[in-house]
Amino acid sequence: MNEGKAYQILQRVYTDELMQQEKRRILRLLYRHIKGHLEVLYIKNHIHPEVEKRLDRFKEFAYMPGDNILKSMQYVFNVARGEKVSNKDEARFHVQRIYRILFQPAGRKCPVIPEDFWRSPLGAACLITENGVETVFDLLQEVEEAEKE
Numbered sequence: 001m002n003e004g005k006a007y008q009i010l011q012r013v014y015t016d017e018l019m020q021q022e023k024r025r026i027l028r029l030l031y032r033h034i035k036g037h038l039e040v041l042y043i044k045n046h047i048h049p050e051v052e053k054r055l056d057r058f059k060e061f062a063y064m065p066g067d068n069i070l071k072s073m074q075y076v077f078n079v080a081r082g083e084k085v086s087n088k089d090e091a092r093f094h095v096q097r098i099y100r101i102l103f104q105p106a107g108r109k110c111p112v113i114p115e116d117f118w119r120s121p122l123g124a125a126c127l128i129t130e131n132g133v134e135t136v137f138d139l140l141q142e143v144e145e146a147e148k149e
Contacts, residue, residue, distance in 0.1 A: 102117075
């Protein structure tokens with residue numbers, strides 16, 4: 001496999017629909033996580049209903065205004081689709097934000113990333129952004145073989 005062929009496969013795989021689904025999945029995961037922490041702090045029932053509505057809209061439309069995890073997810077998805085990384089610091093910022101928000105428990109300095117994350121659309125996009133498309137050649141070969149079946 002070469003870089004050109006890899007990006008052809010990635011452009012087929014990383015459709016707008018797939019990226020929206022992945023963003024919704026991550027928002028659901030984060031929302032469940034936040035609610036769990038609010039229960040522990042005994043303030044879950046103190047969330048204003050308007051805030052609940054806004055969070056539901058964010059999940060539905062997979063969009064949240066401002067500089068946040070969804071912006072970082074879109075950045076790594078764009079790189080996975082072939083957009084070149086022009087600023088290594090910006091790329092590192094977005095990848096580290098994703099890792100920190102999803103996998104850094106309270107009291108730890110470093111995120112603990114589960115192995116199965118790297119096989120998810122977001123995990124593969126993070127690998128590509130951080131280390132180049134060559135890091136997912138094996139995964140892309142599996143995708144290509146599955147498409148042939």
